[in-house]
Amino acid sequence: MKRQSYNIRHSSMFLIELIIAILFLSLCSAICIRLFVNARLAENNSYNITQAVTVAQNIAEVFEARVSEASQSSIDDNFLPEYTIYYDNNFLKCDKENAVFSADICISCSEYLISADIIIAKASDTVNSNSIYSLHVDHAVSTLGGL
């Protein structure tokens, strides 16, 4: 009888021990999953910044090329002061409806300097809030023609 009582008590103790272990595991799991999710978000963020840098540099190169071409003859009226290019999730060009990211290009010029501000942001964000990457490009020109 005594032995049976000892077994039951022992079994209950094991059960309590197991429940405590499961609670501890749940707590650790919650922390670990949170860390995994944060790591995934950080990785996504890093990918977006890398792509945004490449996109901004590409735009800067096109700007340099077009301004160099134009400064040799004259800058035509096709140079708009502001452009917006839309990109999808993989930073491929798309239309405004499917856009996830946008590149806002603001062109300004002074007497011998033509500049561009390139801002890559999430398409839902306004230009100045939460931009992923921004790049300023200056190009010195001898003659600005009709701009």
Next chain:
Amino acid sequence: MQLRKKNHTSELIFTITLFSIFLISSVLLVLFGANIYQKISAESSVNETMRTSLSYIQEKVRQCDHESSVQVENHNGIDTLALHTSYGTDNYVTYIYYYDGSLKELFTKSSLDFNPSAGNSVTDISAFSISKDSSLIQIVLTDTNNQTHELLIHASSEMQ
């Protein structure tokens, strides 16, 4: 006596079930963690490789950006970015091209024939295309995850 025995059996089953849940959860957590780590590691590795490759091509073009030295040439049906340089009286060319699943670089004398298999591998990619429009060179790389990366380079020497 019978009831107590039955009670003890159900308690044992409950304990074993709980222990199984504990084991399965632990294994799932480890698998989930390993999977996420593997995925993040693989993606960041591809991301880094592509970034390095694109920067490498960009720097190569900048380095050789003299008059008519950056050309897009087709040899034996392979599109190459040909960067011409001269050392002393000899003319050399660096070809950057896609061959046999990788981006390759071949530095050779201009007078020698283009041999694609002789190039050194820079990185593994699945597609590569190159085109030139006036002073703007467009390079499109597809990585091993089938992600497309575009690089535009303005060859300023072409404007002079």
